[in-house]
Amino acid sequence: MKILSAGQIREIDAKTIHYEGISSLELMKHAAGAFYDWFTKKYTDKNDAILILSGVGNNGGDGLMVARLLHKAGYRVQACVVEYSENYTEDCAHNVRRVKAENIPFKRITKEKEIPNFSEYDILIDALFGTGLSREITGIAAEVIKKMNESGKTIVSIDVPGGLFPDKKTTFAVEADETVTFQIPKLALYLPDNYRFVGNVTIVNIGLSEKAIAEASTNRYLIEKKDIRELLKPLSKFAHKGTQGHALIIGGSLGKTGTVCLASKAALKTGCGLVSAYLPKCGTPVIQTHFPEAMAIEDDNSAFITHIDYDISPNAIGIGIGMGKREETQHAFYRFLQKNALPMVIDADGLNILSLHPEWLDLLPPKTILTPHPKELSRLIGEWSDDYEKIEKATAFAQKYRLIVIIKGAYSLIIDSDNLYVNDSGTPALATAGSGDVLTGIIASLLAQGYEPGHAARVGVYLHGLTANLTQQTIHPRSFVASDIIDNIGNAYFTIENGMIKK
Numbered sequence: 001m002k003i004l005s006a007g008q009i010r011e012i013d014a015k016t017i018h019y020e021g022i023s024s025l026e027l028m029k030h031a032a033g034a035f036y037d038w039f040t041k042k043y044t045d046k047n048d049a050i051l052i053l054s055g056v057g058n059n060g061g062d063g064l065m066v067a068r069l070l071h072k073a074g075y076r077v078q079a080c081v082v083e084y085s086e087n088y089t090e091d092c093a094h095n096v097r098r099v100k101a102e103n104i105p106f107k108r109i110t111k112e113k114e115i116p117n118f119s120e121y122d123i124l125i126d127a128l129f130g131t132g133l134s135r136e137i138t139g140i141a142a143e144v145i146k147k148m149n150e151s152g153k154t155i156v157s158i159d160v161p162g163g164l165f166p167d168k169k170t171t172f173a174v175e176a177d178e179t180v181t182f183q184i185p186k187l188a189l190y191l192p193d194n195y196r197f198v199g200n201v202t203i204v205n206i207g208l209s210e211k212a213i214a215e216a217s218t219n220r221y222l223i224e225k226k227d228i229r230e231l232l233k234p235l236s237k238f239a240h241k242g243t244q245g246h247a248l249i250i251g252g253s254l255g256k257t258g259t260v261c262l263a264s265k266a267a268l269k270t271g272c273g274l275v276s277a278y279l280p281k282c283g284t285p286v287i288q289t290h291f292p293e294a295m296a297i298e299d300d301n302s303a304f305i306t307h308i309d310y311d312i313s314p315n316a317i318g319i320g321i322g323m324g325k326r327e328e329t330q331h332a333f334y335r336f337l338q339k340n341a342l343p344m345v346i347d348a349d350g351l352n353i354l355s356l357h358p359e360w361l362d363l364l365p366p367k368t369i370l371t372p373h374p375k376e377l378s379r380l381i382g383e384w385s386d387d388y389e390k391i392e393k394a395t396a397f398a399q400k401y402r403l404i405v406i407i408k409g410a411y412s413l414i415i416d417s418d419n420l421y422v423n424d425s426g427t428p429a430l431a432t433a434g435s436g437d438v439l440t441g442i443i444a445s446l447l448a449q450g451y452e453p454g455h456a457a458r459v460g461v462y463l464h465g466l467t468a469n470l471t472q473q474t475i476h477p478r479s480f481v482a483s484d485i486i487d488n489i490g491n492a493y494f495t496i497e498n499g500m501i502k503k
């Protein structure tokens, strides 16, 4: 799904009105109706006292229309306009008149003492500003937002939290629990710096013109299940282990050989035909006991890797996990990089060693996948002042070395040449020991199966996250461990293929 800028969304809005021959008020009706459908499914108690805080733009118009729908359905509603400007849009002004005509409790707020006592309400609906925000918020709107954030009440934002800039850094905005956004994802909703403003994000369809959306150009995308379904390779009836690819996982050191076990097992469960693990001697009994399907190749050293030599012919490599950064290991890694031309995914200490020797980055085959978490990323590209700068610097880095960079996080970002992909599968349950090792194994497996590296990155990240969505009801997020990811890779494939179970 395309991620678009506020300007592009405005254009699609106008084109929809033109192409579909509907009025802007009708489009607002669709938007308010879509929000209402979502809201009434989630909040079913009609005794909840709901306060709707609208602005004077079309986002405010949406809010007032929602107030009308909720009132009609029997919810306890109080509507307010926070009059931060006298320039009402036509559709907002229309809804103010309708709210009054329908005898819905209504209040204008122009100064601080008119702000209602939020403690009398259960849910605050934020319709203060949407994608039309053009400058920092001041005056009465800022006072209202400050009080909303201090209220401790459930806050649900319409389209975007009031004050969130869709395309640049935000420092002050409504801190919502839920954001229900209209049809087109906005990048700001998925950036870690903005999580405290955005809360959970739901995208609802409002009937924008598909043609208009198709005409908008972008290089930013939110990954959808159907995209992944299209990328999955069919399983041939005549498949045998020799045709499904051979992944080699390289890593481990004394006390950290479990990393290689997890990655190897994840690789096999992701569908490659063969998995070999290269580890120091101390790892051999561990992997052979816990994961007999893998073939183990031993380093000469008992505790860490000192050279990476093997006489097998894998199709792809996953390297770096649990490997440590000892001098000998660094040299072994360097000599390996000098001769390796296979598709590869590098994680953890592999990344840390590269950040100690940035000149070795030139040795990586094009489209090598790096999977840093933010700390590892900053060692590679330096510090950033906000998420936008982080993306800019990571993109420049990825392009300079022709790499694919996966920035791991609640929403992982995949940078592949000019393109940015946002992944929203997954839950906080994935923040668990070994989760990254499993991702390395999944991606190495997909590379070994012949997936183009950009596809392997997207499919891998999506599959990995989906395992957590699928077990939300059966495994408590606190008790979810990396092995649960591995155990549910097959279910994730089923879900993607069938589209049966919704994430």
Ligand SMILES: NC(=O)C1=CN([C@@H]2O[C@H](COP(=O)(O)OP(=O)(O)OC[C@H]3O[C@@H](n4cnc5c(N)ncnc54)[C@H](O)[C@@H]3O)[C@@H](O)[C@H]2O)[C@H](O)CC1
Pocket (backbone or CB within 6 Å): 009, 012, 013, 027, 028, 031, 055, 056, 057, 058, 059, 060, 061, 062, 084, 085, 089, 128, 129, 130, 131, 132, 133, 134, 135, 136, 137, 138, 158, 159, 160, 182, 208
């Ligand atoms: N996506 C769609 O196709 C649809 C969107 N809808 C809703 O419309 C808003 C966008 O509405 P817009 O009128 O453009 O602006 P806002 O309501 O977001 O902004 C309010 C208004 O205030 C002015 N303004 C901007 N910044 C400030 C500021 N810091 N202080 C004071 N005033 C400010 C600005 O000029 C705006 O006019 C979108 O989010 C959706 O909720 C449609 O309802 C359906 C189709």
Ligand SMILES: [K+]
Pocket (backbone or CB within 6 Å): 059, 126, 127, 128, 129, 130, 157, 158, 159, 160, 161, 162
């Ligand atoms: K809003």
